[in-house]
Amino acid sequence: MLRYLPMIVGAICIFYWFKTRRPDSVIASANPRQSARSTRLGLLPVAQLNKELAAPPEPELLAALAAARSGDWRSVADRFAGTGTDWERRSIYAENLADIAAADDSWLLAWEKARHDDPDAAIVRARATVKLAWRIRGDYSASHTSRKQFDGFHRTLVRSREDIARAAALNPGDPTPYITEIWTALGLGYPHGDMDHLWAEVTVRAPHHFEAHFSALQYWCAKWRGSDDLAHAFAARAAAGAPLGSLMSAFPLIAWFEAHFDQTVKASAYRSAELTSLVDTALADAAAAPADHPRLAELRHLLAYFLFRQRRYDAALEQFLLVDGYVAALPWAYYGERYYGAIREATVRKARRANRSEPTRPHSS
Structure with a gap:
């Protein structure tokens, strides 16, 4: 779906408490106003960001x-x-x-x-x-x-x-x-057994369908009909054995985010061996995906966030350059475009690449 959650992300149902939860302190420590470096890179001012889509539609x-x-x-x-x-x-x-x-x-x-x-x-x-x-x-x-x-x-x-x-x-x-x-x-509120039967109908027809997995993961999250453990297990099964380029590596990252987004998380947790491995796998997955995969931008948005959290600023900037202009994707969909702007500006400030003379961003993919 080009719009997230409806999916959480606007059109289907964003709970009121999503809107009132405060993101972590980076929103206060990073200035979302457009910097000269961001302008030089071709990044858009926050006011011009598209809040309805995750990527340009065909x-x-x-x-x-x-x-x-x-x-x-x-x-x-x-x-x-x-x-x-x-x-x-x-x-x-x-x-x-x-x-x-x-x-x-x-x-x-x-x-x-x-x-x-x-x-x-x-x-x-x-x-x-x-x-x-x-x-x-x-x-x-x-x-x-x-x-x-x-x-x-x-x-x-x-x-x-x-x-x-x-x-x-x-x-x-x-x-x-x-x-x-x-x-x-x-x-x-289908019982879990009924959901399992429904899921079998999906996967027999499209085993690596991104929207299907995103939607089902929402069902298994603690905020809906499951738990953190069930969501993590579902995401792990989705990614296990999935071919590179299928983008199934997004779901362990989404499950981790869903379990922690409304909590205070130590900076070191983002740099754990487990989460670093998940991000590395997702980077390889994104690199192997067809450039015109309609969900690729959604994985890149996640990568930009997690790479920033892992202090891999140059790699995070690469992802921002590929997706900038559209913010209807996790995690920005929960927190708003100003949060996106804050993380992006902090990335630009910290990335070595942004301190050198360079061409503007490539076209989004």
């Missing part, structure tokens, strides 16, 4: 979204069909189109009427129903959410199961309906 996706907003469902259908069996891209298209349909589905209704059994329209509908449920619930904690909101949330999530089942029946090889259901499982 032109075909932008065209599909524009067509949806204008009501041109035929153009949407043609571009969606172009994703074929590229399941990662397909889920990105479904996610972003569903975001529009959850607010105004007139174009989707026209698509469904003209092509009743189109599996592409069906998966957009399923995702839109899940998104609508989370919108009804709202972004705040349970104590700040009304009974009416909760009732509408649960009623709509229950309804989403019918839409998901229909999308799965229309395209049996597609993992996207089952990935969509992870957020239904999270909201309705």
Whole structure:
């Protein structure tokens, strides 16, 4: 997904306490204002950072979204069909189109009427129903959410199961309906056994699907339906034996971050042998990934953060140069663009490379 968590990261559900937790003291010790060094490197001022995306979207996706907003469902259908069996891209298209349909589905209704059994329209509908449920619930904690909101949330999530089942029946090889259901499982509180069954449906179709793993890891986190131990175990299984370039190395880092992001962590913990090894593996994973992998930037954002924490400032700067301009990714999604700016400025100040004359940043990948 180009937007994180919805995923935690805005569109699906960011808990109120995410917003009120204070990040560690680096936000106070590093100035997020644009420095001359950052300007020379081509890094953007904080005010110009894109807070909705983790990386630049592909032109075909932008065209599909524009067509949806204008009501041109035929153009949407043609571009969606172009994703074929590229399941990662397909889920990105479904996610972003569903975001529009959850607010105004007139174009989707026209698509469904003209092509009743189109599996592409069906998966957009399923995702839109899940998104609508989370919108009804709202972004705040349970104590700040009304009974009416909760009732509408649960009623709509229950309804989403019918839409998901229909999308799965229309395209049996597609993992996207089952990935969509992870957020239904999270909201309705599926038992662990039911989640295991759902996960098997995903992995038999797409064993290294990034969004699927991200979504499932959220389910297994302590803040939702699992625990720190279950989240770490899930992440370790995801990374074990995964081919380089699959980006599965992101998940042990995410699990570690989820377990510690709201705690005071000693600086030395970031430089432990275990975490250093995880970062080194992730660096190799990113280097081996196709340059156009739609999730590569999300791993690079994580690497920029952890490399900074490990005082590997030149390596951190390399990652910032590759992803700068977009901040809808962990860890910035929890803390905001000023936190990103603070860490980035501290990196620029400390990196040896930034003190030398050099060309501006390369294009994001």
